[in-house]
Amino acid sequence: MERNVTHIALFTALIAVLGLVPKIDLIAGVPITAQSLGIMLCGTVLGAKRGLLAVLLFVLLVAVGLPLLAGGRGGLGVFVGPSAGYLVGFPLAAFVAGLIVERWSAPIGIAAFAGAFVGGLIVLHTVGIAGMAVVLGKTIPEAAGLALPFLAGDLIKAGIAAGITRGLARVRPGALLSRS
Amino acid sequence: MPTPPMLTLTTPFDTRLHRLPAGGKLGALALITLLLVPQTDLRVIGAAVVATALLYLVQGLRFAGYGAAMLRPLWPFLLVLALWHGWTGAYAAGAAIGGKMLTAVALANLVTMTTRLDDLIAVVEKLAQPLARTGLAPHVLAVAIALVIRFTPVLLGRAGQLIEAWRARSPRRASWRIVLPVTLTALDDAEHVAEALRARGGL
Numbered sequence: 441m442e443r444n445v446t447h448i449a450l451f452t453a454l455i456a457v458l459g460l461v462p463k464i465d466l467i468a469g470v471p472i473t474a475q476s477l478g479i480m481l482c483g484t485v486l487g488a489k490r491g492l493l494a495v496l497l498f499v500l501l502v503a504v505g506l507p508l509l510a511g512g513r514g515g516l517g518v519f520v521g522p523s524a525g526y527l528v529g530f531p532l533a534a535f536v537a538g539l540i541v542e543r544w545s546a547p548i549g550i551a552a553f554a555g556a557f558v559g560g561l562i563v564l565h566t567v568g569i570a571g572m573a574v575v576l577g578k579t580i581p582e583a584a585g586l587a588l589p590f591l592a593g594d595l596i597k598a599g600i601a602a603g604i605t606r607g608l609a610r611v612r613p614g615a616l617l618s619r620s
Numbered sequence: 621m622p623t624p625p626m627l628t629l630t631t632p633f634d635t636r637l638h639r640l641p642a643g644g645k646l647g648a649l650a651l652i653t654l655l656l657v658p659q660t661d662l663r664v665i666g667a668a669v670v671a672t673a674l675l676y677l678v679q680g681l682r683f684a685g686y687g688a689a690m691l692r693p694l695w696p697f698l699l700v701l702a703l704w705h706g707w708t709g710a711y712a713a714g715a716a717i718g719g720k721m722l723t724a725v726a727l728a729n730l731v732t733m734t735t736r737l738d739d740l741i742a743v744v745e746k747l748a749q750p751l752a753r754t755g756l757a758p759h760v761l762a763v764a765i766a767l768v769i770r771f772t773p774v775l776l777g778r779a780g781q782l783i784e785a786w787r788a789r790s791p792r793r794a795s796w797r798i799v800l801p802v803t804l805t806a807l808d809d810a811e812h813v814a815e816a817l818r819a820r821g822g823l
Contacts, residue, residue, distance in 0.1 A: 442823055443814040445760060449767035450775075450810040454803060456768070457775040461783065463793070474799065481803060497764055504740040505629045505732045508772070513693055515629045515732030517725040520653060522697045576701060577717040586700065600796045607800050608807070615807040 444490060447617060451482050451494040452501070459510035472593040473510040476564065479530050480556040480601035483537025485608060487618035491534035499527055525571015526564065533564040541605070541618045548609045548619060553602035560601070561594050628737045629729075631686050635679040637734035642743050645731045653724050662712055665719040672726050683733070690729045694722065741765060760823055771809060778805045 459475035482491035498508065507514040519527060537552075537559030544551045565587050573583035609616050637645070659665055676684040698718055705714025745758050752758060779802045786794040817823060 442817040443810070445764055445823060446767065446810040446814040446817065447807070449764045450771055450806040450813075452764075452768045453772040453775050454806045456772045457779055457802065458799070460772075460776060461779045474796070477796075477799065485803070485807075497768065500744065501765065501768060504744065505735070505737055506769075507627065507629055511693065515690070516649070516728035517690065517732065520724040520728050521694060521721065575721060576697060577713070578704070582704075600799065604800050604803060608803065612804065612807055615811070 447486055448490055448494045448497060451478075451486055451491075452497045454478050455482065455495065455498045456501075456506075456508035459508060460512065472597075474597070475510045476530075476533075476560055476594060477597040477601055479534050479564070480537055480560040480598060481604060483534035483539075483559050483618075484541050484552040484555050484601055484605040485616060485618060486534075486538060487542050488535050488538030490617060491538040492531050495531040495534040499530060502527070520575070522572050522575045523568070524575060526568035528571065529564040529567030532567060533559040535559070536563050537601075538618055548616070549602050549606035552605035553598055556598035556601040557595070560598055561591065565591065565594070629690070629732050630736055631683060631733050633682065635683055635734060637679060637730070638736075640734070642735045642739040645735060646743065649727055649731050652727060656720055656724060659720065660716060662716055662719075665716055665723070668723045669719050672723050672730075675730065676726070686733060687726065687729060690733070691722065691726060694725060697721070757823075763817075763823060767813065771806075771813075774809065775802060775806055778802055 455475060455478035458478035459473060461474070463473055479495055482494045485491075486494060502508050502514045503516060503519060505515050509518060518524065537555035540555035540558060541548070541551045544554065546554070569580060569583045569587050572578070572586055573580050576583065605616070605618075609619065614620060656665075656668055659668075676687045698721075701714050701718045705711055705717075741762070745762065748756065748758055748761055779798060782798040782801055783794045786798065
């Protein structure tokens, strides 16, 4: 029980940190915020249930006024603004990513990439785009256009999440709660 | 467990609104937002925008400045709205959507800026009481929150160290390679803190 709580809390902190550090390069010369990488890792490393709880805790702390979103944003305003859909999508993305890594017995790198992709790209952006469409009063295709520039970066993040998860499986096999 | 000080989005100075109870402010926010969302009459929306701006200004220019800064992330979306609706000529619809969005976000930010973290956590704990039956003891949530607040600066420091070390060796930005060590730190800290909690009698 203690191990669950500390893993959840530490990964919540990880999501925050990946949003607060200066933009890092995913590929040479392309700076990007790494926060959704943290969301993916919550699922691929902690599994579905703990990953979900870690991201829910993150969303709760943002709501309560901690500046944990990329760029130091936070508070209740982000829940009624255009990015609100993404805040709803974050926990779902982690849950789906974790589910795939837990249930699909493929090698960890492949399963983690699939999880990060389905969760962090398909689920996250579906909900995120729906949210933008509602808040901005646009159709889904119009809102999807706004999300388009970020898809390539998120695809790369899914690959990185897979690489990190696989690296952890080798270096700290016992710590990979999604496959223990 | 007293929460150690961490930078929150509450303003570092007090206003009249700070004295109002958190629950009341949250309830009023929910109600006003629900009433605002279905509005289509530009006069009503315009009135809401003006009223919100006045509410900010009445607390002082310093406060209003903070509020304006918190609204800055919206400008790309307002620009997109202006371009979209300017192109099609549907100015009224664009103004309505933009006005509602600005007002809703500004009012929500107002509650965040004038309510202290401890008061909001108290509200959360009260709302979480029914969850105690499904296995989430309220003090476990409190410990989890305290752990996040305690360890975010620790992990941030670790990430900073790695970025510095990178910069000492390369003129380019740090790459994704720093994420694995930071994640390892998170995992190792999680194990150590769990042991420490168990040694103290568990949760």
